[in-house]
Amino acid sequence: MLEEVHSTFDVQLDDDGLMVLTLHRGLSVGAELAQQVVDHLFDLVGDRRVVMLLRIAGVRWATSEVQAVAQTFTPSIALAVLGDGPVDRVLANFFLRIFDDEDFARYFDDEAEARAWLAPHVQRLPALEVDASVV
Numbered sequence: 001m002l003e004e005v006h007s008t009f010d011v012q013l014d015d016d017g018l019m020v021l022t023l024h025r026g027l028s029v030g031a032e033l034a035q036q037v038v039d040h041l042f043d044l045v046g047d048r049r050v051v052m053l054l055r056i057a058g059v060r061w062a063t064s065e066v067q068a069v070a071q072t073f074t075p076s077i078a079l080a081v082l083g084d085g086p087v088d089r090v091l092a093n094f095f096l097r098i099f100d101d102e103d104f105a106r107y108f109d110d111e112a113e114a115r116a117w118l119a120p121h122v123q124r125l126p127a128l129e130v131d132a133s134v135v
Contacts, residue, residue, distance in 0.1 A: 002044075009037055011044065017122045018115070019050045025058030031065035038073045051121040052076045053114055056091055057084040071098050078121035079105040080114035 002013040008027055012020040021037070023029065079099060081092040092107040099105035104121075108114035 008033060017125050018053060018118060020053045022055040023059045026060060028060045029062040029066050031069055034066040034069040038069055041073055049077050049125055051078045051118050053080050053082060055082045056088055059091060062094055078118055080118050081107045082111055082114050084109055
């Protein structure tokens, strides 16, 4: 398992091939931060396909520009957004609009359910090898 901790977000690549991006509680996400995250994710995986669990519990808000930046992270083939309340649900809808198809993006308030939903998507991925020089 690969895990990186940053001041505003954490990235984890589980042994099963699932990428977990955690935005820290209390965070306000603007275009600049979103671009930093996307650039870092591209550095890690390049254009290889990934399945992502996005943890947003406690994130305060995101600007409208964040959606446009997030859409540039094209390797993500499935996205589960994990939150823990009604405010997170509203924010999750913002991120879920990146995908047009509910079969590939959903909101969850339970991590086990999110991982179970993502599991079939992960199984279809080739093994993901991360560029160790980035870590």
